[in-house]
Amino acid sequence: MIQPLAYIHPEAKIARNVVVEPFAMIHKDVEIGEGTWVASHAVINEGARIGKNCRIYPGAVISSIPQDLKYNDEYTLTLIGDNTTIREYATVSRGTSEHWKTEIGHDCLVMAYAHIAHDCRVGNHCIIGNNVQMAGHVHVNDWAIISAMSAVHQFVKIGPHAFVSGASLVRKDVPPFTKAAREPISYAGINSVGxxxxxxxxxxxxxxxxxxxxxxxxxxxxxxxxxxxxxxxxxxxxxxxxxxxxxxxxxxxxxxxxxxxxxxxxx
The missing domain is CATH 1.20.1180.10 (Udp N-acetylglucosamine O-acyltransferase, C-terminal domain)
Incomplete structure (x- = not known):
């Protein structure tokens, strides 16, 4: 179901049962898998590869040009796995020549106003909270949760099953299975609940x-x-x-x- 007021570039590859609402914009060199829903005013730029049964909410911008002065218009991608949700006004930049792609795995939730910068790698089953700001080259492993309002320094790694508390400034790597809290960020036990x-x-x-x-x-x-x-x-x-x-x-x-x-x- 593609609404007539949506803009879809003729070279975009859209599966037959994708829903694209009015005023959404899908540019060339985009691929969207079966069952995905793209809301009004979402913008999906060149190089996006979006899986099946994803949900892209209003105002989200996916595969935008990296906010990196070294980017020189090289051909890069944004990969989003199946069953992932991108909420309102979240932004995801595509990769640079450092890694050539920005990746978000399957079954993830990226909440409203979050930013995932160039060359980030987000694993499967991750939750990125409201207004989380991730600089370039951050690596978030499977099942990790970053709570709202947190800022993650470039090149930081967050281990699998880790939990980062809200409004954290994450300047160091967060090891697997742990909880991270306080300022400066420090060990707060293991993520036993998760x-x-x-x-x-x-x-x-x-x-x-x-x-x-x-x-x-x-x-x-x-x-x-x-x-x-x-x-x-x-x-x-x-x-x-x-x-x-x-x-x-x-x-x-x-x-x-x-x-x-x-x-x-x-x-």
Missing amino acids: LRRRGYSNEQITEIQNIYRYVYMKGLNNADALHLIELELPPSDERDEIVNFIRTSERGIMKSPLQVNGSAEME
Whole structure:
């Protein structure tokens, strides 16, 4: 169902059962999968590849030119997976020659007024809260949640199943399974509520808590903490994911609350 007052470039590839409401604009070199709904006044620019059963709300702008002075009109893309929702006035920039694409996975929710900049990679089942502002090259892993009004520094990585509290300034990497809060941002425990909702057992959650005691509660530097984790704790998928994330972090991970305010109190 394509309304006559919508603008669709003749070179755009739109599946037959896509709904495009009046005053929406879809430019050339756009592909939209089956069952997707594009609301009035949404704008989908060149290079967008939108999956099946997505919902694009009024005022959203997808695949706009990057807000990067180094961008030189190179051919880049914006990829959005199936069943993802982009709410009102959210903006998603396409990639630059650094990564060539901006990616949002499947089954994500990007809330109103959020901005996802060039070359960001957002995994599957992620929630990006109202007015979250993500600079370029941010990597958000699967099942992560960034709460409203947060700002994420360029090149930051947010681990899988992590939870970032509202109005946070995220300048450092947020390791897997953790909660991030306070200013400056610091460890606030593990995301036990989210993990239980996703089927993690009590034994797995306890194991993750024990791992982060080495990282955040014993006063160790990261290298010593990782050495003891691998030496003293049994191997598991969760242990290896945490260790690999911290070991490969380029910006460094968020601090311990002991380093921030001398208190070990967890939220």
